[in-house]
Amino acid sequence: MTAISPTASHAAVRDASIAVAEARARARLRRRHALVIGLRLAILVAFLGLWELGADYNIIDPFFFASPSGIWEQIWSWITEGTSQGPLWLQIYVTLEETFLGFAIGALGGIAAGIILGRNRLLADVFSIYIKIANSVPRVVLGSVFIIALGLGMASKVALAVVMVFFVVFANAFQGVREADRAMIANAQILGASPFQITRTVIIPSAMSWILASLHVSFGFALVGAVVGEFLGAKQGMGLLISTAQGAFNANGVFAAMIILAVMALVVEFIITRFENYVVKWRPAPFNEQGT
């Protein structure tokens, strides 16, 4: 038997060629990143440009479908002169407040209910049928009920946002609790954990990624709940702004309000993502598409 070992090669030459290759690879990554951003901007410019041109030449009727410049003028006049129902900031503030309240109450309730039912087989078996029934009710319709019962103020919008959020978060929290790893629970048990300690230190953290995933979706639902509630009857808010614009056949106003809502949703989504990264920093970094 002979041991075979490689002959000594010129280490310095090899190191130099590796450094060159690495620099090339880095440059390639940078170029690709710039390309992605550039293409994204080009698509945005082309889309808005074609829309504007179409509106100018009356291919797209700006009366029904608005135009980018018209939307921008509308937003600008809302910012500088205020809306027919008061300053724009107040409308945004009112809608955000309803959304956040509904989101917080619905999410906390959903998490609590999900954990309790997830940990208790009997309760889960008994209540599962009612939750299915409640979940199959088209919840937006409840908005009318809430307006009748709770009036035109904030409470009815918050209530609608709560029911929009609750079921999504509940379903995910429940599933997350059920999916908690059996070996991990047994491990905690043998290490000496009480049932409460198991819930706190094993069940809740392992359900966390499920819960956080549902928070992304359900914030959008909370916003829908608040806006639809305002739509159905309100004194303030973005939903009322849309319904007023709709009543006046002001397409620019509808689009402008829509864009403001989208920006609000994006900002909050960004905050939730930051929060998620903070809470689940133990997770392996996901494979990330460039330029996001």
Next chain:
Amino acid sequence: MQVQTMAAEKLSQAAPPADAAIAIDDVTLRFVTPDGHMMTAIRDFTMTVARGEFACVVGPTGCGKSTTLNLVTGLLRPTTGHVRVMGKPVTDISRDIGFVFQADALFPWRSVIDNVAAGPLYRGIPKAQAYDRARDWIARVGLGRFEKHYPHQLSGGMRKRVALAQTFINQPKILLMDEPFSALDMQTRTAMQDELLGLWSEQKSSVVFVTHDLEEAVALADKVYVLTAGPGTVKSVYRIDLPRPRVMADIRYDPKFVEIAKVIWNDLREEVQLGQSRTLQSGH
């Protein structure tokens, strides 16, 4: 009793003595499956582990090896028969027990040190003291530089070291291990076996080590239990008289080791074949 060789003595089964660390006396365990059928997991099972003894359990897949461990923890209750741990009947999860799982049972959201400190913290030991002990145990399994790492940042072998520290920090008198090293590659497994024997000889705990790897069982154990294909019962028990301390990398070339492994394999082989043919028939 039938003496097979000097090194691998086949033992006869007697009722366990009262002072044994673990005594499983004539236990049968049946359970009702979700579709309402009765399943027998193990039957007429008797096993004794003396204090400080290292016992291995081998058998074909699905013969109830892991069930025996869960009887000792109290997570499963026997249908008939008795289980005693340190002389006392098993009622609840005993504080004397440590368990190393086959799967990764570390908490992925806790760093290494938080994982190792989990046991003492659950048991109500003050935080500072728990972390001192955790630091000590992490150093003993050679992971001093990785205290702040999360499990996903470690290799499989390192995660097993964390699992060992997490278990040993509670200083268990009874150590149960369910195929703990089966997912590791050969070199890592050998290193972990040495690590385990080192920790065990310091701690003087009584060990039940379940494995499907006969060579691992012979290399580690004082006593090897061979189970029949399910429903499992003890087919035979062998005493392994290889001298200690044993070095895992060398022991498999020891002629005595080879001889013992051969004898026990002859015994185990027909059960493995039976188990496999049943698996193929039932399609599970």
